[in-house]
Amino acid sequence: xxxxxxxxxxxxxxxxxxxxxxxxxxxxxxxxxxxxxxxxxxxxxxxxxxxxxxxxxxxxxxxxxxxxxxxxxxxxxxxxxxxxxxxxxxxxxxxxxxxxxxxxxxxxxxxxxxxxxxxxxxxxxxxxxxxxxxxxxxxxxxxxxxxxxxxxxxxxxxxxxxxxxxxxxxxxxxxxxxxxxxxxxxxxxxxxxxxxxxxxxxxxxxxxxxxxxxxxxxxxxxxxxxxxxxxxxxxxxxxxxxxxxxxxxxxxxxxxxxxxxxxxxxxxxxxxxxxxxxxxxxxxxxxxxxxxxxxxxxxxxxxxxxxxxxxxxxxxxxxxxxxxxxxxxxxxxxxxxxxxxxxxxxxxxxxxxxxxxxxxxxxxxxxxxxxxxxxxxxxxxxxxxxxxxxxxxxxxxxxxxxxxx
Amino acid sequence: xxxxxxxxxxxxxxxxxxxxxxxxxxxxxxxxxxxxxxxxxxxxxxxxxxxxxxxxxxxxxxxxxxxxxxxxxxxxxxxxxxxxxxxxxxxxxxxxxxxxxxxxxxxxxxxxxxxxxxxxxxxxxxxxxxxxxxxxxxxxxxxxxxxxxxxxxxxxxxxxxxxxxxxxxxxxxxxxxxxxxxxxxxxxxxxxxxxxxxxxxxxxxxxxxxxxxxxxxxxxxxxxxxxxxxxxxxxxxxxxxxxxxxxxxxxxx
Numbered sequence: 001x002x003x004x005x006x007x008x009x010x011x012x013x014x015x016x017x018x019x020x021x022x023x024x025x026x027x028x029x030x031x032x033x034x035x036x037x038x039x040x041x042x043x044x045x046x047x048x049x050x051x052x053x054x055x056x057x058x059x060x061x062x063x064x065x066x067x068x069x070x071x072x073x074x075x076x077x078x079x080x081x082x083x084x085x086x087x088x089x090x091x092x093x094x095x096x097x098x099x100x101x102x103x104x105x106x107x108x109x110x111x112x113x114x115x116x117x118x119x120x121x122x123x124x125x126x127x128x129x130x131x132x133x134x135x136x137x138x139x140x141x142x143x144x145x146x147x148x149x150x151x152x153x154x155x156x157x158x159x160x161x162x163x164x165x166x167x168x169x170x171x172x173x174x175x176x177x178x179x180x181x182x183x184x185x186x187x188x189x190x191x192x193x194x195x196x197x198x199x200x201x202x203x204x205x206x207x208x209x210x211x212x213x214x215x216x217x218x219x220x221x222x223x224x225x226x227x228x229x230x231x232x233x234x235x236x237x238x239x240x241x242x243x244x245x246x247x248x249x250x251x252x253x254x255x256x257x258x259x260x261x262x263x264x265x266x267x268x269x270x271x272x273x274x275x276x277x278x279x280x281x282x283x284x285x286x287x288x289x290x291x292x293x294x295x296x297x298x299x300x301x302x303x304x305x306x307x308x309x310x311x312x313x314x315x316x317x318x319x320x321x322x323x324x325x326x327x328x329x330x331x332x333x334x335x336x337x338x339x340x341x342x343x344x345x346x347x348x349x350x351x352x353x354x355x356x357x358x359x360x361x362x363x364x365x366x367x368x369x370x371x372x373x374x375x376x377x378x379x380x381x382x383x384x385x386x387x388x389x390x391x392x393x394x395x396x397x398x399x400x401x402x403x404x405x
Numbered sequence: 406x407x408x409x410x411x412x413x414x415x416x417x418x419x420x421x422x423x424x425x426x427x428x429x430x431x432x433x434x435x436x437x438x439x440x441x442x443x444x445x446x447x448x449x450x451x452x453x454x455x456x457x458x459x460x461x462x463x464x465x466x467x468x469x470x471x472x473x474x475x476x477x478x479x480x481x482x483x484x485x486x487x488x489x490x491x492x493x494x495x496x497x498x499x500x501x502x503x504x505x506x507x508x509x510x511x512x513x514x515x516x517x518x519x520x521x522x523x524x525x526x527x528x529x530x531x532x533x534x535x536x537x538x539x540x541x542x543x544x545x546x547x548x549x550x551x552x553x554x555x556x557x558x559x560x561x562x563x564x565x566x567x568x569x570x571x572x573x574x575x576x577x578x579x580x581x582x583x584x585x586x587x588x589x590x591x592x593x594x595x596x597x598x599x600x601x602x603x604x605x606x607x608x609x610x611x612x613x614x615x616x617x618x619x620x621x622x623x624x625x626x627x628x629x630x631x632x633x634x635x636x637x638x639x640x641x642x643x644x645x646x647x648x649x650x651x652x653x654x655x656x657x658x
Contacts, residue, residue: 005525016513315509318470319571320498320526322491398470402509 010333013305024301025341027294028381032345032374033352034287039370040353042280044363046273052195053269059099059232060132062263063091063225063242083222083260085209088126090249091225097238098227100128105212106223111205113176113185114165120158121204122178124212132228133192140172140187148208153215155183159191159202178205181215235264291377294341295385302334302389313393314401327394334386335379342378346371415482417579417610418444418467423476425462425633436462437473438633444612446578449605451621452614454630460614461583463630467612468501468581469493481578498526502572506584508564510556516543516567517552523575531576542570546600562593569600573609580604582613586620592654598623599647623647 014021065083088103095101105124110117129135130142143154155176162171171185192201229238239262246260306313313326350366357364425437436459444450454460465471466478469485472493478485481500488496502523503509510519520539524532532538543552546566556564565585572580582601586594602623605611613624621627622645629637 009525012514311509312511315511316522316526317494318468318497318503318509319523320494320575322494322526324491325494325526399465402470402505 006328006332007336009329010336013309013333014336020301021337024297025337025344027297028291028338028341028378029294029345029348031288031291031294032342032378033349034290035284035377036346036349036366036370036374037353037356038280038283038287040349040364040366041356041362042276042283043365043367044357045276045280047365048363049272049276050269052193053265053272059229059235060265061227061229061235061239061242062268063087063227063246064223064261064263066259066261083225085213085222087246087249088222088225091227091242091245092126092128094245095227095238095241097229097234097241099230100131101225101227102126102129102132103209103222104129104224104226105209105221107212107216109179109216111161111165111176111178112180113174114167114169114171116165118161118164120161120164122212122216123204123206124209124216125206126209129206129226132226135192136190137187138190139170140185142187142206143208148210151210151214152208153181153183153211154186154207156187156189156206157185158189158204158206160200161203161205162188178207179216183207239264288377291381295338295381298334298338298382299385299389302330302386303392305333306330306389306393309393310396310401310404313396314398314404317396317398318402323394326396327390330390330393331383331386334390335382338378338382338386339375342375345378346374349374414446416443416445416479417448417481418442418612419477419479420467421477423466423473423478425459425466425471426474435633437466439476440633440635442628442635442638444579444610446610447605447608448626449601449611449624450613450626450628451624452612452628452630453616453618453621455616458630459633460630462633464581464583464614467579468503469497494526495528498523498575499529500578502569502575502577502580504565504568504572504580504582504585506587508556508561508568508588510564510567510571512556515553515555516548516559516570519556519567520570520574523571527575538574538576539570542574543567545573545604546570560593561589562596565589565593565597566600569597569604573604578610580609580611582611584614584616586615586617594620595647595650595654598645599651602647619645 063083083103085103088101091098092101102125107122107124108119109122110119111122126148127142127144130137137156138159140156142156143152147154155178157165157171165171165176166174171188174185175182176185177183189202189206195201227238227242229235242262243258246262247258250259252259316326316329317323350371353364353366356362420440420442423437423440424435427434427436438459440459440463452460452463462471466473467480469480469488470493472486472488476486480496483496483500485493485496497503511522517539520542521537524537524539540549540552543549546569548563548566548570551559551563554563556567559567565588569580569585572582585601586597589597598620601611601613605625611624613620615621622641622643624641625644626640627637628635
């Protein structure tokens, strides 16, 4: 039997019941569209995270308190388990592979200035912080070693804070209060955007760590020490060097586990994108359930169609159709329905992905291969769920089928 | 009058002691209990019988829709009993044209497309790369003007003509007509019989099943069945000529 004729028969019988065909297709349409949107969202999130992690800084290493020892043995409360300024100073003094080292002291507080007030995070760092994070100023300048040594009350504003307090004027040279202590604004940083976790990195003010310790009351502890290497290739060696210095500083005996963790950008990237990958795979899996449900819808309608057209099947067999001709006819019909549904679903999926991106501002990445996979998948759904009804049609006895009312 | 068939040519149909037994649980129904029948090319035979006489079963076997339980059936010299499902389908496609009581046209499909349907399943390749024989077949049954009509736009007689064109289109050895006038009024029935007689005069072998004596008398030979056996097999002596009947009816009106 000619292939074009088969296709023609399928198209004709599909168009004969437009409403029914449309409703049958809907399951596949929604399934494919859902899968595409979910994949696009997942890929978009992943791409965003990757670019954000690249934006953390260049060749950056992070040192944090606490061990992620896989021995599973708790270090216990008595263990020396803090990062100190002494650790930072020792690293800055002894690290030969480190281009820059800075402690990071985290806090939050009320900031008053420019006739407004704002609550933001306050970070105490060393001047090397700017270079490690690769974070240029937009106006003014970053503080220097002299400022740190002299414990000056100078502050560099993150872009969000600068906009919140000084919407129209240049904040450089203005006085602001951090927790009621006056500071002079000496610079404003360029915007850096959100972290992988969705935190606004620009919603912060940065002061010398010495000043933070001396002038701001409250809980100030060193959250982490960040460092950078001269080149990406030196990261593993630098990591080992830091480890040696830190073990010495913390007087960890040979054979004992580290009481700190060193992470590089790749580790951070892997952890973050691993999470989103799992999330997006989960979303796509849920979406593909609707594809399966759509396939069952097709099977259902094809079974109805076979019963309705029993007599037609009988006629076709009487005038010479083989079982396989009938099988092919119904199979092609269900494949055409699901393929058409798949194509509509791709269009709908891409359209709603773009709409979503525009309305919510979420990052959406439309991978072209997702369309291909969707088409292949919907064709497979057509074959899989069309086969049983088609076989039922092909197995009919022509005498019985001709007599069917 | 009509030409006589060629007795020396091999028969279109040769049935030898054909039986067909349907077993439903413990009961065995002998729908055909030993049938012998020979039909030569160019014959026009009417099979008569009450319902339950086995004529439908015989029709199904002759049409290669069913196989005998025992006995031998040769269609155009081909032993049907040994064939599988696909080979039977091919044989139907090549050798047999069906005409049914209920016309059995595909709804919402034009007359032309209905007639083209058998060509879709033709595996002999005899129509490959040639002009479609469907329009010619429709003209042959007098429907050249209505090729693109749907069955719902045609009268019962016209629908049956489409069905006859569909049966003719592949040049079959045999046309099997199962109660072809059963759904038609008497005037239209005679018109259809006139068409069958015309086709038979052109040399086409026709076998029709009917339970109406006057319809059967349009054939050249009547075979009567009862209880799964042939009880009478006689030539028609006073053959009705449908064309004359139609002319007479027109004069009366």
